[in-house]
Amino acid sequence: xxxxxxxxxxxxxxALAVRDLAVQFRSEQGVVRALDGVSFDLHxxxxxxxxxxxxxGKSVTARSILRLIDHPGIITGGRMVLDxxxxxxxxxxxxxxxxxxxxxxxxxxxxxxxxxxxxxxxxHYTVGNQLIEAVRQHHSVSVAEAxxxxxxxxxxxxxxxxETRIDAYPFELSGGLRQRVGIAMALAGDPDIVIADEPTTxxxxxxxxxxxxxxxxxxxAKNISLMLITHDxxxxxxxxxxxxxxxxxxxxxxxxxxxxxxxxxxPYTRALLHAVPSILARPRQRLSTIxxxxxxxxxxxxxxxxxxxxxxxxxxxxxxxxxxPVPPGQAGASCFRTEVPA
Ligand SMILES: Nc1ncnc2c1ncn2[C@@H]1O[C@H](COP(=O)(O)OP(=O)(O)OP(=O)(O)O)[C@@H](O)[C@H]1O
Ligand SMILES: [Mg+2]
Numbered sequence: 001x002x003x004x005x006x007x008x009x010x011x012x013x014x015a016l017a018v019r020d021l022a023v024q025f026r027s028e029q030g031v032v033r034a035l036d037g038v039s040f041d042l043h044x045x046x047x048x049x050x051x052x053x054x055x056x057g058k059s060v061t062a063r064s065i066l067r068l069i070d071h072p073g074i075i076t077g078g079r080m081v082l083d084x085x086x087x088x089x090x091x092x093x094x095x096x097x098x099x100x101x102x103x104x105x106x107x108x109x110x111x112x113x114x115x116x117x118x119x120x121x122x123x124h125y126t127v128g129n130q131l132i133e134a135v136r137q138h139h140s141v142s143v144a145e146a147x148x149x150x151x152x153x154x155x156x157x158x159x160x161x162x163e164t165r166i167d168a169y170p171f172e173l174s175g176g177l178r179q180r181v182g183i184a185m186a187l188a189g190d191p192d193i194v195i196a197d198e199p200t201t202x203x204x205x206x207x208x209x210x211x212x213x214x215x216x217x218x219x220x221a222k223n224i225s226l227m228l229i230t231h232d233x234x235x236x237x238x239x240x241x242x243x244x245x246x247x248x249x250x251x252x253x254x255x256x257x258x259x260x261x262x263x264x265x266x267p268y269t270r271a272l273l274h275a276v277p278s279i280l281a282r283p284r285q286r287l288s289t290i291x292x293x294x295x296x297x298x299x300x301x302x303x304x305x306x307x308x309x310x311x312x313x314x315x316x317x318x319x320x321x322x323x324x325p326v327p328p329g330q331a332g333a334s335c336f337r338t339e340v341p342a
Pocket of ligand 2: 059
């Protein structure tokens with residue numbers, strides 16, 4: 001059985017343990033290691049924030065868990081264990097993506113909320129028809145029962161007049177309402193884990209706050225284990241219990257949210273935090289951004305991948321060796337700086 005060390009005795013069970021996950025995209029141009037040994041724990045009933053700049057591998061992580069990586073991506077190593085250390089434990093990496101078991105996990109155990117709700121919705125069918133089909137994929141109920149359940153789901157996600165709105169087409173709804181339907185679709189199979197990949201990035205600020213508040217309410221009411229992917233430290237502060245910071249396909253820091261904000265250990269985390277607009281900032285003060293861009297994973301820098309952009313390099317070691325990964329199940333940073341005695 002997979003060992004999942006707990007931070008303390010009060011820590012809840014681990015719902016999903018990802019260990020040493022490696023994903024490559026192979027093409028004629030070469031091999032791109034999009035994920036290179038990613039490990040983290042998603043605790044039951046908690047919100048795990050996954051944060052990092054564009055291209056760090058957040059979506060590839062989400063899609064790997066659901067076994068939905070786009071061709072030519074392949075999982076080349078690692079495990080993704082549901083219900084670890086229980087008799088029900090199952091390694092999703094070992095399943096055939098097309099198998100019945102994996103289709104049941106998708107939607108039935110793990111729901112996925114996309115950045116753009118139209119990824120999950122069709123323009124050709126009413127909201128109700130799509131929700132009814134999603135309900136019936138995971139529950140053997142009549143169409144009438146599924147319709148009642150679909151109406152309930154729309155009410156759960158705060159859609160006004162769900163009895164009428166159920167017959168609307170997605171294009172008749174505003175962006176905010178469409179994302180609410182997207183959330184209802186993710187919940188249709190009663191999953192206990194939900195992965196939300198940048199669920200509010202496409203929305204205006206006010207709608208974003210409403211959707212985050214809805215997600216938090218649903219997560220608490222249904223005791224969902226939520227994996228929330230974002231590039232926005234503000235969203236992390238508001239939503240997450242624990243945080244995994246990713247850089248170029250690797251985990252660079254893991255910490256409880258308060259610890260991450262109070263005492264970030266990795267220079268990349270510190271740089272991300274400095275780039276957050278502060279409510280204390282003067283109105284026209286410029287936002288600081290991290291110098292340089294995330295390199296392409298196909299041309300990963302030697303040594304610590306972050307070293308060319310790092311303002312806190314400790315020496316040649318940063319350019320020559322890869323720092324040890326954060327031990328699974330523990331808080332820490334993958335950085336020579338934290339390994340060097342003060
Ligand atoms: N379909 C694909 N074909 C080839 N490479 C891909 C593909 N999808 C992802 N990658 C590689 O994986 C890397 C990580 O992509 P991913 O979509 O996970 O980033 P992300 O962290 O979700 O970024 P964003 O914040 O922009 O959504 C990309 O930089 C790219 O090199
Ligand atoms: Mg993404």
